Amino acid sequence: MSSHVSTYEEQLVHEIHETPKEYWPNLLQLIRLFRESVILKPAVASFRQGWQEAMTGQTRPVSELWEDIDAE
DSSP states (O other), X not given: XXXXXXXXXXXXXXXXXXXXXXXXXXXXXXXXXXXXXXXXXXXXXXXXXXXXXXXXXXXXXXXXXXXTOOOO
16 A cells, blocks of 8 residues: 555656646645545534534525435
């Protein structure tokens, strides 16, 4: 497994070096946003976010949740 990690790390470093330096701040922001989107938040943080959304009316009716989903 460590060989896969080093291969990916090498590929990432290569891609970074192939990217013009003036775009590195944007690339860094993309990487951070990606990491934040794939790493699960602790349950307390998720609950707080959900509670805040519910209290501010950022909700959708349950009847809308399955619209446009082709479940068989």
